[in-house]
Amino acid sequence: MEWERAMGELSAAIDHLATEDVTEIPRMQLAEQLIELHWQMARLQAQIARRTGVRLP
Incomplete structure (x- = not known):
C-alpha cells in the first residue's frame, strides 16, 4: 500500500510541475x-x- x-x-x-508556466519563473x-530537479x-x-x-527467484 505504501508503494501506491x-x-x-x-x-x-x-x-503539478507540468502545469506551471516556466516563462514566468524568475531566472x-x-x-x-533546475538544480533541485536534477x-x-x-x-x-x-x-x-x-x-x-x-x-527474482
Missing part, C-alpha cells in the same frame, strides 16, 4: 529549481538502478 501512495504523490508532483529561481532525478534513477539489480 508514494507513486501517487510522485505522479501528482510531476503533474534565479528557475536555476535553483538532484531529485538522480535520486529517482538510483532507486530504479537498485530495483533493476534485484534478481
